[in-house]
Amino acid sequence: QVQLLESGPGLVKPSETLSLTCVVSGDSMNINSWSWIRQSPGRGLEWLGYIYYSRSTNYNPSLKNRVSISVDTSKNHFSLELRSVTAADTAVYYCAGGVEWWYFDLWGRGTLVTVSS
Amino acid sequence: SSDLTQPPSVSVSPGQTATITCSGETLGKKYASWYQQRPGQSPVLVIYQDNKRPSGIPERFFGSKSGNTATLTISGTQAMDEADYYCQAWVISTVIFGGGTKLTVL
Numbered sequence: 001q002v003q004l005l006e007s008g009p010g011l012v013k014p015s016e017t018l019s020l021t022c023v024v025s026g027d028s029m030n031i032n033s034w035s036w037i038r039q040s041p042g043r044g045l046e047w048l049g050y051i052y053y054s055r056s057t058n059y060n061p062s063l064k065n066r067v068s069i070s071v072d073t074s075k076n077h078f079s080l081e082l083r084s085v086t087a088a089d090t091a092v093y094y095c096a097g098g099v100e101w102w103y104f105d106l107w108g109r110g111t112l113v114t115v116s117s
Numbered sequence: 118s119s120d121l122t123q124p125p126s127v128s129v130s131p132g133q134t135a136t137i138t139c140s141g142e143t144l145g146k147k148y149a150s151w152y153q154q155r156p157g158q159s160p161v162l163v164i165y166q167d168n169k170r171p172s173g174i175p176e177r178f179f180g181s182k183s184g185n186t187a188t189l190t191i192s193g194t195q196a197m198d199e200a201d202y203y204c205q206a207w208v209i210s211t212v213i214f215g216g217g218t219k220l221t222v223l
Contacts, residue, residue, distance in 0.1 A: 045203055047212035058210050094159060102207050103150040107159040
């Protein structure tokens with residue numbers, strides 16, 4: 001059974017870069033798309049982007065080129081970078097995986113990232 | 118429009134049928150997926166590609182779509198089904214979520 005686990009700093013200063021990693025354990029051969037999704041406190045879900053078949057990326061246009069997603073298949077993890085963060089980026093960040101990019105079969109536990117000085 | 122619209126809340130009595138709708142122009146051409154999120158937990162996929170159920174999801178969860186509206190139906194609703202439910206689709210290649218519906222079983 002595939003499991004996902006996010007890790008990274010829980011506190012990031014404004015204007016700095018938020019960096020998170022998602023470790024993938026188990027047989028993930030059927031998972032072709034790796035994504036990041038966030039949820040602001042008490043609010044809904046917001047898709048940040050995905051990497052598909054380890055090479056094709058697509059990001060939410062609302063993030064205005066602040067986001068990057070990469071994958072390290074040899075180490076079984078994928079990563080998120082969100083640059084120039086503000087308090088509005090405070091959220092629980094989930095990594096997710098799917099057979100296809102248009103739905104999310106698997107979710108990590110989520111990690112809370114607070115942007116504050 | 119790139120929005121998916123869901124009712125903020127739905128209430129249902131135990132054993133009855135709960136119906137949650139999701140409306141949006143993109144649903145006329147794109148698949149809908151549904152996620153259940155219990156308090157303090159991660160979302161769980163319950164329906165994908167309009168009406169497919171992942172393994173392990175009870176048969177009481179049923180997805181359908183007509184025109185620009187997707188519907189999640191939960192038959193024989195149980196207390197454990199009380200959760201937030203989110204629909205999801207995409208516009209061009211941007212993934213979008215509905216605002217979520219809080220299902221209360223009372």
